[in-house]
Amino acid sequence: MTNFKIVFPRAAAAIMVSLLLVSTATAELGANSSTVVNDAVRLKATPRVTANSRFAVHEMTAATGTVVREYASPSGVVFAVAWSGPYKPDLRQLMGRHFDTYIQQAQLRRARGTRRIQAGNLVVELSGHARDFHGRAYLADSVPAGVDVKEIQ
Amino acid sequence: MKKLAILLLPCVLFLVACGGGGGGSSSSTTPTASSSKANTAPISVSAGADPNNAYTNGAFASVTICSPGTTNCQTIPNILVDTGSIGLRLLASTITVPLTRETVSSNTLLECNQFVDSFTWGAVAPADVKLAGEIASSVPIQVIDDQNQFPVPTACSNTGPNGDSVTALGANGILGVGNWRQDCGGYCAAQTGAKLYYLCPSSGCVETIVAVSQQVNNPVWMFSSDNNGVVLQFPSVASPGATTLAGTMTFGIGTQSDNALGSALVVGLDAFGDFQTRLNGQNYSGSYIDSGSNGIFFLDANTTGIPVCTDAPSFYCPSAAQTMTAFINGTFGASTPITFTIDNADALFAHQTFLVLPTLGGPNTGSFAWGLPFFYGRTVFTAIEGQNTPAGPGPYVAY
Numbered sequence: 001m002t003n004f005k006i007v008f009p010r011a012a013a014a015i016m017v018s019l020l021l022v023s024t025a026t027a028e029l030g031a032n033s034s035t036v037v038n039d040a041v042r043l044k045a046t047p048r049v050t051a052n053s054r055f056a057v058h059e060m061t062a063a064t065g066t067v068v069r070e071y072a073s074p075s076g077v078v079f080a081v082a083w084s085g086p087y088k089p090d091l092r093q094l095m096g097r098h099f100d101t102y103i104q105q106a107q108l109r110r111a112r113g114t115r116r117i118q119a120g121n122l123v124v125e126l127s128g129h130a131r132d133f134h135g136r137a138y139l140a141d142s143v144p145a146g147v148d149v150k151e152i153q
Numbered sequence: 154m155k156k157l158a159i160l161l162l163p164c165v166l167f168l169v170a171c172g173g174g175g176g177g178s179s180s181s182t183t184p185t186a187s188s189s190k191a192n193t194a195p196i197s198v199s200a201g202a203d204p205n206n207a208y209t210n211g212a213f214a215s216v217t218i219c220s221p222g223t224t225n226c227q228t229i230p231n232i233l234v235d236t237g238s239i240g241l242r243l244l245a246s247t248i249t250v251p252l253t254r255e256t257v258s259s260n261t262l263l264e265c266n267q268f269v270d271s272f273t274w275g276a277v278a279p280a281d282v283k284l285a286g287e288i289a290s291s292v293p294i295q296v297i298d299d300q301n302q303f304p305v306p307t308a309c310s311n312t313g314p315n316g317d318s319v320t321a322l323g324a325n326g327i328l329g330v331g332n333w334r335q336d337c338g339g340y341c342a343a344q345t346g347a348k349l350y351y352l353c354p355s356s357g358c359v360e361t362i363v364a365v366s367q368q369v370n371n372p373v374w375m376f377s378s379d380n381n382g383v384v385l386q387f388p389s390v391a392s393p394g395a396t397t398l399a400g401t402m403t404f405g406i407g408t409q410s411d412n413a414l415g416s417a418l419v420v421g422l423d424a425f426g427d428f429q430t431r432l433n434g435q436n437y438s439g440s441y442i443d444s445g446s447n448g449i450f451f452l453d454a455n456t457t458g459i460p461v462c463t464d465a466p467s468f469y470c471p472s473a474a475q476t477m478t479a480f481i482n483g484t485f486g487a488s489t490p491i492t493f494t495i496d497n498a499d500a501l502f503a504h505q506t507f508l509v510l511p512t513l514g515g516p517n518t519g520s521f522a523w524g525l526p527f528f529y530g531r532t533v534f535t536a537i538e539g540q541n542t543p544a545g546p547g548p549y550v551a552y
Contacts, residue, residue: 044346064346086340086425087347088267092311099311106270106314110209110502111467111515112323113237113446114522115270118466126269126313127450127518129237129443130331131338132425133269134518150453153519 028096029081029137033058033072054144055079066133068094071152073144080138080152086131095137098122102137123149191286192379192405192412198387198398198509198525201323202231207508208323210447210525212385214402216241216328217283220250221291226283231325234385234402235445236535238329239336240369241282242266242273242295244318245302247325252278255293255367260352262361264295264369265309266336267349271316273297273327274305277350282372284328287404289375293367297326306358308348327445328372330383330402332426332548333538335368342368374537379405381540382547384412385444389530392474392496394507398529406534406551407543417534417551419544421484426548429482430521436482439520442533442550446524449493449514451479459495461516468498468515479521484549493526527552 033056045060045068058070066085070078081094092099102124105117117124121142126135136152143149194214201208212234218241219226229247254276255262262277275298279291298305299317316322329336337349345360350368352361374380387400405412420428423438430440430451437452448468454461457477462470469475474496481488496512504510511526527533536547544551 062346064340088312090311091313103314109270110465111447112211113269113443113524114450114467114515114517116461116466116516125518127522128269129426129441130239130329130336131333132427133267134439136518150455
């Protein structure tokens with residue numbers, strides 16, 4: 001479960017060090033990226049990290065084929081999570097304390113099938129159909145400068 | 154044909170992802186053009202089942218279920234017709250005929266079915282399902298546990314909001330008539346991890362593998378004929394809309410005189426059931442046609458230049474109506490132009506008696522969801538995986 005492949009190691013090196021050393025907290029949106037390792041264990045997936053000067057992406061593919069990506073700022077804060085695949089991942093694990101806000105807001109519905117939820121700083125978007133679910137959640141005020149939310153996929 | 158072969162190849166290579174495996178069931182069957190069964194059921198865009206919250210752009214049908222092999226039947230109205238999901242799911246509180254729950258290892262088989270915006274939790278039970286003159290015998294359906302007989306496991310509630318009520322569904326149930334034979338298919342028959350099927354002994358709920366024949370199945374492919382797909386048809390509607398709209402749901406593709414493909418554009422699907430939509434020279438994969446989506450949901454405010462509504466961010470609120478032209482990349486070439494208009498959702502919703510809103514739209518996560526407004530003024534075919542049709546085997550969509 002710790003068979004990490006560092007694809008773009010230069011900018012990710014510091015994050016990877018913390019990834020390997022810290023594994024106690026629950027990963028979540030808004031938390032430190034060191035918590036990604038917990039998601040990797042739960043998803044039984046091998047994380048793959050790519051990074052640029054604006055953010056690092058920790059990508060994990062579960063055995064089901066569902067891909068989870070967690071986006072960390074240069075300071076190590078997970079500002080966005082995204083998922084895509086035939087079955088949904090554990091969204092409470094990915095969204096952390098923001099999951100309850102999402103559930104609460106999701107009760108207020110008029111859109112069917114595709115949803116966009118905005119609650120303060122939190123944006124959650126969901127789309128897809130049977131065997132094909134897409135979604136992302138991000139903290140609008142934590143998205144690093146120069147990052148278009150379209151890059152969160 | 155060349156392109157069709159390429160598009161379908163992933164399904165050949167990855168049977169699991171395509172829900173193939175076929176359920177140990179028969180391989181493709183030649184459609185019987187001789188069928189003369191009544192194969193058309195009325196559907197309507199109407200308020201749905203929640204008297205306090207009328208549904209917008211929802212297609213509803215009545216469905217008859219029977220205790221298997223008996224004449225003990227009932228007809229349940231206000232079932233959402235959904236080409237984006239698979240199988241019949243009914244709120245337990247609406248069911249009056251006896252249905253015996255399926256078991257695995259002496260435990261009731263329960264399902265946490267995933268929808269985009271909720272889950273439904275409940276037991277799986279075989280029922281005879283009747284639609285128009287068609288009968289699917291002993292098809293596993295989901296009995297949605299709205300009476301809370303079985304507590305929802307955490308792994309289920311961690312996927313989204315609970316949909317186990319008339320209030321949440323806006324319907325008495327959902328009739329999933331999409332492109333697959335089962336809701337999960339080969340993956341859940343081979344291994345756990347999808348987190349769809351569970352057994353809940355007193356020691357707690359655990360995920361289980363389930364044979365495809367015991368999974369919730371698409372009733373259409375279990376009909377004795379007219380079983381290769383479904384055709385939905387609605388007349389066109391002028392903006393801003395209408396109070397209600399009558400349409401039809403016809404079973405079979407090219408099996409009778411009333412369900413011929415004609416000149417419809419056939420659109421092959423990738424392993425996820427998606428295709429490409431082209432707008433302004435850009436191709437957007439991950440696109441799909443879905444009667445269970447209640448608007449045209451596409452791209453985002455930055456890309457389209459259309460702001461989302463401040464009070465309803467699932468929808469677009471342009472200051473003036475925006476008309477665009479997109480293309481769907483079909484198996485044999487791109488579509489003719491699809492011209493569609495997006496109006497201000499706040500203004501549309503101000504027409505409080507209008508349940509049919511053809512210009513309702515909103516943002517998506519990077520692709521196109523052609524929801525029910527796409528069906529207005531069109532005949533839309535949904536072909537089921539592994540079932541033969543005059544245009545080759547499903548899965549595909551055509552219009």
